[in-house]
Amino acid sequence: xxxxxxxxxxxxxxxxxxxxxxxxxxxxxxxxxxxxxxxxxxxxxxxxxxxxxxxxxxxxxxxxxxxxxxxxxxxxxxxxxxxxxxxxxxxxxxxxxxxxxxxxxxxxxxxxxxxxxxxxxxxxxxxxxxxxxxxxxxxxxxxxxxxxxxxx
Numbered sequence: 023x024x025x026x027x028x029x030x031x032x033x034x035x036x037x038x039x040x041x042x043x044x045x046x047x048x049x050x051x052x053x054x055x056x057x058x059x060x061x062x063x064x065x066x067x068x069x070x071x072x073x074x075x076x077x078x079x080x081x082x083x084x085x086x087x088x089x090x091x092x093x094x095x096x097x098x099x100x101x102x103x104x105x106x107x108x109x110x111x112x113x114x115x116x117x118x119x120x121x122x123x124x125x126x127x128x129x130x131x132x133x134x135x136x137x138x139x140x141x142x143x144x145x146x147x148x149x150x151x152x153x154x155x156x157x158x159x160x161x162x163x164x165x166x167x168x169x170x171x172x173x174x
Contacts, residue, residue: 042095044161065111081112098156102135106135
């Protein structure tokens with residue numbers, strides 16, 4: 023088995039084409055490195071484009087190129103993190119014509135991702151809310167342990 027290690031050293035384990043099995047010790051940096059690999063370095067709108075046109079272009083790119091890779095990964099954590107990044111890129115594309123995806127502060131992405139986990143996944147895991155399947159239990163528990171978000 024090959025896995026993803028922190029520190030920009032990437033080793034992946036694949037079950038089928040595109041599926042990624044996260045190692046038990048996968049931390050935020052590990053997940054973010056994988057998600058960033060699906061995105062282009064920079065998204066640039068035409069100089070005359072308004073915010074709506076830029077957002078439409080980003081949405082089309084996401085739907086045709088990035089989202090399919092996230093779905094193929096079969097990792098609910100990666101899929102949710104990718105969705106968080108997409109939301110941030112959409113917000114930025116409303117304001118500027120050029121978005122350098124890798125220049126987005128990792129702490130901003132992490133804060134939004136951990137807020138999702140805290141408000142959605144954790145209550146489901148603890149039985150406070152009905153489990154909706156938006157996360158895979160073992161993957162989620164391993165991540166929460168590594169990030170020391172909860173004693174699970």
